Amino acid sequence: MNRPLTIDKAKTDRSLFARIAANPATLASALILGLMALACLIGPILSPHPYDRVYRDYVLIGPSLTAHPDTTEVDAAMSDIARRMRVEIAATQNDGTKLRATLTSDRPIDARALRYFDRSDIFAPAHIVSSEDEGRRLSLEAPLRREVFLFGTDANGRDLLTRILIAGRVSLAVGLLASFVALVIGVTFGAVAGYAGGRVDAVMMRIVEIVYALPFIFLVIVLTMIFGRNFILIFVAIGAVEWLDMARIVRGQTLTLKRRDYVLAAEALGAPARAILWRHIIPNALGPIAASLTLLVPRVILLESFVSFLGLGVQEPLTSWGVLISDGARTIQSAAYLLIFPALFLAVTLGALQILGDGWRGFFETRND
Amino acid sequence: MDKSAQAILNFRDLNVSYGQNIVVRNVNFALRRGETAAIVGESGSGKTQTILAALRLLPPQAKTTGSIKFEGANLLDLPLPALNRIRGKRIAIIFQEPMSALDPLYPVGAQIGAVLRLQAGLSRRAARERVLELLDLVHIPEPKRRIHAYPHELSGGQRQRVSIAMAIACDPNVLIADEPTTALDVTVAARILDLIAELKQRLGMAMIFISHDLSLVRRFADRIHVMRQGEIVESGSARRITTAPTHAYTRMLLEAEPHPRGEARSFAQAPVILDAKEISVKFRPRGGFFAPSFLMKRDEIKAVDRVTLRLHEGETLGLVGESGSGKSTLARALLKLVPASGMVTFEGRDLTPLSQRALRPLRRSLQLVFQDPFGSLSPRMNVGQIITEGLLVHEPALTRAERDKRAVQALEEVRLHPDLRHRFPHEFSGGQRQRIAIARAMILKPRLVVLDEPTSALDRSVQAEILNLLDQLQAAHGLTYVFISHDLAVIRAVADEIAVMKDGRIIEQGPAREIIEHPRETYTQKLITAAFQAPL
Numbered sequence: 001m002n003r004p005l006t007i008d009k010a011k012t013d014r015s016l017f018a019r020i021a022a023n024p025a026t027l028a029s030a031l032i033l034g035l036m037a038l039a040c041l042i043g044p045i046l047s048p049h050p051y052d053r054v055y056r057d058y059v060l061i062g063p064s065l066t067a068h069p070d071t072t073e074v075d076a077a078m079s080d081i082a083r084r085m086r087v088e089i090a091a092t093q094n095d096g097t098k099l100r101a102t103l104t105s106d107r108p109i110d111a112r113a114l115r116y117f118d119r120s121d122i123f124a125p126a127h128i129v130s131s132e133d134e135g136r137r138l139s140l141e142a143p144l145r146r147e148v149f150l151f152g153t154d155a156n157g158r159d160l161l162t163r164i165l166i167a168g169r170v171s172l173a174v175g176l177l178a179s180f181v182a183l184v185i186g187v188t189f190g191a192v193a194g195y196a197g198g199r200v201d202a203v204m205m206r207i208v209e210i211v212y213a214l215p216f217i218f219l220v221i222v223l224t225m226i227f228g229r230n231f232i233l234i235f236v237a238i239g240a241v242e243w244l245d246m247a248r249i250v251r252g253q254t255l256t257l258k259r260r261d262y263v264l265a266a267e268a269l270g271a272p273a274r275a276i277l278w279r280h281i282i283p284n285a286l287g288p289i290a291a292s293l294t295l296l297v298p299r300v301i302l303l304e305s306f307v308s309f310l311g312l313g314v315q316e317p318l319t320s321w322g323v324l325i326s327d328g329a330r331t332i333q334s335a336a337y338l339l340i341f342p343a344l345f346l347a348v349t350l351g352a353l354q355i356l357g358d359g360w361r362g363f364f365e366t367r368n369d
Numbered sequence: 370m371d372k373s374a375q376a377i378l379n380f381r382d383l384n385v386s387y388g389q390n391i392v393v394r395n396v397n398f399a400l401r402r403g404e405t406a407a408i409v410g411e412s413g414s415g416k417t418q419t420i421l422a423a424l425r426l427l428p429p430q431a432k433t434t435g436s437i438k439f440e441g442a443n444l445l446d447l448p449l450p451a452l453n454r455i456r457g458k459r460i461a462i463i464f465q466e467p468m469s470a471l472d473p474l475y476p477v478g479a480q481i482g483a484v485l486r487l488q489a490g491l492s493r494r495a496a497r498e499r500v501l502e503l504l505d506l507v508h509i510p511e512p513k514r515r516i517h518a519y520p521h522e523l524s525g526g527q528r529q530r531v532s533i534a535m536a537i538a539c540d541p542n543v544l545i546a547d548e549p550t551t552a553l554d555v556t557v558a559a560r561i562l563d564l565i566a567e568l569k570q571r572l573g574m575a576m577i578f579i580s581h582d583l584s585l586v587r588r589f590a591d592r593i594h595v596m597r598q599g600e601i602v603e604s605g606s607a608r609r610i611t612t613a614p615t616h617a618y619t620r621m622l623l624e625a626e627p628h629p630r631g632e633a634r635s636f637a638q639a640p641v642i643l644d645a646k647e648i649s650v651k652f653r654p655r656g657g658f659f660a661p662s663f664l665m666k667r668d669e670i671k672a673v674d675r676v677t678l679r680l681h682e683g684e685t686l687g688l689v690g691e692s693g694s695g696k697s698t699l700a701r702a703l704l705k706l707v708p709a710s711g712m713v714t715f716e717g718r719d720l721t722p723l724s725q726r727a728l729r730p731l732r733r734s735l736q737l738v739f740q741d742p743f744g745s746l747s748p749r750m751n752v753g754q755i756i757t758e759g760l761l762v763h764e765p766a767l768t769r770a771e772r773d774k775r776a777v778q779a780l781e782e783v784r785l786h787p788d789l790r791h792r793f794p795h796e797f798s799g800g801q802r803q804r805i806a807i808a809r810a811m812i813l814k815p816r817l818v819v820l821d822e823p824t825s826a827l828d829r830s831v832q833a834e835i836l837n838l839l840d841q842l843q844a845a846h847g848l849t850y851v852f853i854s855h856d857l858a859v860i861r862a863v864a865d866e867i868a869v870m871k872d873g874r875i876i877e878q879g880p881a882r883e884i885i886e887h888p889r890e891t892y893t894q895k896l897i898t899a900a901f902q903a904p905l
Binding site for chain 1: 704729732745747
């Protein structure tokens with residue numbers, strides 16, 4: 001007597017993506033991460049401000065939606081230029097797009113002094129409208145530049161938004177690549193150690209413990225001394241440390257999985273060890289691997305900022321979220337937004353990763369039932 | 370009507386549902402004082418849900434309607450404090466798995482004592498006295514010493530005795546036993562059943578006994594309720610249900626009991642396919658990396674001890690023994706899956722000196738099917754990938770399309786629809802999974818198949834189907850089976866020859882009928898009484 005099969009088709013043919021799409025929180029976090037990566041990739045190209053451009057006239061401008069300069073900034077800049085030109089300002093008229101100014105002086109005003117306008121971040125090059133009183137009274141017109149600093153500028157007068165996006169490239173790249181390095185080494189090492197068992201396992205795990213015992217920062221300094229300061233170094237150093245946890249987790253999983261009947265069945269089929277690891281052990285350990293990966297990526301991003309903070313990671317003018325946050329923390333009293341915005345970006349990314357990881361693990365766990 | 374005939378527990382129109390899914394439907398039955406009622410059904414029939422509903426132990430998402438009256442009070446809407454005065458004190462329950470029902474952190478005496486102090490309000494000293502009494506009542510030897518034992522220090526049977534002691538601690542009026550012997554060895558289970566019957570007599574309580582095994586409950590139940598898909602399909606006295614069932618399902622359950630094999634087959638003339646001499650398997654306890662080997666040798670455990678076996682082509686050898694007797698280890702040693710000493714010859718070829726790599730071509734002739742159909746299929750692979758895995762190893766030249774064709778053939782051979790090869794194992798029932806596991810072995814056209822308790826995790830009716838399938842496959846392909854089981858009824862149904870294992874040794878071996886009818890060893894006799902005990 002054969003029982004009728006009651007399996008509904010809709011439930012069975014769902015792919016990973018369909019499952020993720022079914023959970024709104026997971027879907028939302030995947031979208032957020034995608035947008036974040038996209039913004040970091042193409043944002044700096046679209047931004048009107050290069051990430052390393054210093055606006056001397058806009059140091060520590062607060063975040064705002066309106067364009068700069070406003071009238072007080074124009075007046076301040078004008079009086080500053082007038083002082084440098086050693087002239088008096090007789091009258092100014094600001095119509096929002098350009099400034100008309102009448103300057104007077106005891107002596108004739110040298111037109112070359114107008115180059116002070118060129119150097120300004122507020123005015124475009126000025127031109128003389130009229131010259132009276134043998135050059136002692138000068139009317140000129142200087143068009144205003146219009147700059148928007150959505151997130152404000154930092155203590156060097158650089159646009160914070162562009163810098164956050166550039167920093168995001170570095171942080172995300174480090175987070176993904178170093179995690180990937182750790183993942184590949186850790187999973188391979190752990191699965192081989194766990195599956196081989198016995199002496200091989202004992203020796204391999206002692207190696208892990210020895211590397212564990214090395215202080216992380218000592219390792220970074222040694223690597224810097226050998227290879228010099230290099231961006232790649234961050235991946236190597238972080239990857240070299242973070243695979244240890246992964247190896248331990250995967251080894252533990254492998255030890256239980258290799259006693260499962262389906263592994264024994266594969267051995268009875270004559271499958272070689274490599275195929276068993278690849279087809280049976282690693283796919284079934286994916287749940288815990290995914291779980292620890294979601295913790296690993298944030299940890300790697302934070303480690304990178306720590307390394308950079310010590311001056312061993314990324315260097316100015318390049319930056320990362322960790323660097324921006326540590327800079328922002330120093331100016332928290334005068335300019336809190338320097339801390340808030342990069343921290344917000346980091347927090348949103350980490351949160352999204354966390355939720356995505358939970359969803360991913362949930363997916364694997366339902367499969368394991 | 371005398372008082373003892375009154376209903377003590379009365380189920381009226383009980384329904385339990387999870388969302389749209391109704392698991393218990395219109396269950397009506399009454400339990401009289403001092404009566405033993407058995408609820409029999411296959412897995413998923415709702416028998417456990419019914420009694421969990423009575424104690425309100427169902428998960429919160431379960432919805433129950435109807436009523437369960439205990440001495441006039443409806444248990445389903447009793448306030449929690451009043452319910453707690455009934456739970457454990459008036460109605461007690463014994464669970465299937467004695468290990469997980471006991472807390473591993475506390476000595477058993479303290480756990481029973483806690484029930485007494487909490488429910489009966491006994492003092493510490495009085496509770497201790499009572500615990501000793503109870504342990505004695507459930508026949509635990511040396512109760513004074515065992516009172517301090519932790520659950521892991523006791524055997525499975527003793528643990529179940531402790532949970533029984535805990536259940537009867539407060540002299541309950543109703544004792545519910547949820548498959549209390551399923552996780553135990555047959556001889557142990559028989560003794561636990563004797564104990565339950567004895568306690569019922571002495572304490573005069575009513576009992577609900579839940580089981581999947583009709584032949585087990587008919588030995589002591591007064592009434593039997595047969596459940597199927599959430600409904601009671603037939604109720605009646607034990608005698609009537611087992612002798613004159615009216616419902617087709619009950620008849621099917623009765624017929625699903627494994628029938629003894631018909632005429633004996635003789636294989637004396639058939640060629641010897643596998644010859645094993647003096648097989649021993651030793652396990653060393655885990656030592657440190659540098660532990661001296663002579664120390665480890667001292668603590669060695671002999672899982673299999675100098676076993677000699679000979680298998681003729683086409684026959685079925687039944688390997689019987691209780692858990693821990695070494696039968697699975699022996700099977701794996703025969704297939705060279707665990708390191709073993711001794712000599713194994715397969716089709717005239719000595720396997721002993723071969724390395725794992727050299728063995729690989731021979732692996733396709735020696736296949737294995739496991740007990741647990743849930744653990745033996747990788748949850749990450751679809752059925753097609755699972756059953757064709759062996760082809761990847763042994764016939765790497767096959768294209769994907771050819772492998773797929775072979776998968777279709779293999780599935781048809783085990784009577785599964787070929788379209789199912791794209792599904793994943795978690796979508797299948799236990800019996801279907803076992804068919805998949807058999808297909809995985811059969812696709813390689815093996816000569817010898819070791820079946821390691823292939824039907825023990827299955828319902829009786831499914832078990833019969835699988836046994837039938839195995840029989841057909843054997844006839845079609847001239848297979849030789851080593852059939853491992855703790856269940857003599859199953860062994861009797863399939864085996865031509867029986868070997869009884871105890872403590873790593875084969876203590877008795879011979880033609881099936883001879884062993885069953887004229888066992889020489891007392892251990893074999895004990896096994897047979899436990900398995901085929903006449904109805905009381």
